[in-house]
Amino acid sequence: xxxxxxxxxxxxxxxxxxxxxxxxxxxxxxxxxxxxxxxxxxxxxxxxxxxxxxxxxxxxxxxxxxxxxxxxxxxxxxxxxxxxxxxxxxxxxxxxxxxxxxxxxxxxxxx
Amino acid sequence: xxxxxxxxxxxxxxxxxxxxxxxxxxxxxxxxxxxxxxxxxxxxxxxxxxxxxxxxxxxxxxxxxxxxxxxxxxxxxxxxxxxxxxxxxxxxxxxxxxxxxxxxxxxxxxxx
Numbered sequence: 001x002x003x004x005x006x007x008x009x010x011x012x013x014x015x016x017x018x019x020x021x022x023x024x025x026x027x028x029x030x031x032x033x034x035x036x037x038x039x040x041x042x043x044x045x046x047x048x049x050x051x052x053x054x055x056x057x058x059x060x061x062x063x064x065x066x067x068x069x070x071x072x073x074x075x076x077x078x079x080x081x082x083x084x085x086x087x088x089x090x091x092x093x094x095x096x097x098x099x100x101x102x103x104x105x106x107x108x109x110x111x
Numbered sequence: 112x113x114x115x116x117x118x119x120x121x122x123x124x125x126x127x128x129x130x131x132x133x134x135x136x137x138x139x140x141x142x143x144x145x146x147x148x149x150x151x152x153x154x155x156x157x158x159x160x161x162x163x164x165x166x167x168x169x170x171x172x173x174x175x176x177x178x179x180x181x182x183x184x185x186x187x188x189x190x191x192x193x194x195x196x197x198x199x200x201x202x203x204x205x206x207x208x209x210x211x212x213x214x215x216x217x218x219x220x221x222x223x
Contacts, residue, residue, distance in 0.1 A: 004153075033210075033211070035213075041215070042199070042213050042214065042215040042216055043148075043154060043199065043201075043213040044213075045210055045211065045212060045213075048210055056210050091153050091154070093153075093211075095211075099142070099144050099156055099159045099211070100156075100211050101156065102146075102153035102154045102155070103153050104152055104153050105151075105152065105153045107151075
């Protein structure tokens with residue numbers, strides 16, 4: 001069964017460093033998303049991506065964040081200068097028909 | 112924007128009991144999704160509902176799309192230990208499939 005994969009599963013970084021989180025969406029899906037979940041809280045929308053451009057972003061997704069689909073299979077989230085409050089689980093998702101399939105997440109810890 | 116309110120926030124039940132949780136929205140939804148999240152993992156889709164009044168089952172899980180299109184419930188019958196986790200309702204914020212928002216979740220605990 002097709003699934004969304006994410007790497008790494010856990011990333012530890014120093015405050016101010018850049019991180020890139022990687023995702024491989026399900027191959028025939030057209031919509032891609034990044035969500036985050038701070039420990040114990042709900043899953044929050046960050047950004048959606050369709051037709052090689054951002055279709056919507058939340059207020060969380062500020063200038064420190066960027067997304068890219070560098071080739072036909074990968075979808076990345078870059079955080080340019082991490083802050084302590086960026087520590088969270090980051091989930092990639094993809095969809096085809098109105099509901100999203102989620103990856104297993106990357107746990108980002110900013111020290 | 113749309114808000115999804117889930118209740119209860121958490122539940123403590125005995126194994127074998129039935130469970131009911133619900134979700135209400137601040138405005139009309141066109142699709143209701145129910146996800147389950149196990150600790151340290153991503154949400155997994157359980158049930159998707161597309162029409163007002165629709166009642167859909169997936170094994171011991173049953174979910175309904177409320178007639179007003181502003182609510183949905185999820186029932187779990189004869190709970191088992193692996194039902195433990197957080198259950199989220201979710202849905203596309205608008206008819207277009209570009210943003211799915213989540214409720215805060217109902218955390219299910221099963222007592223030994």
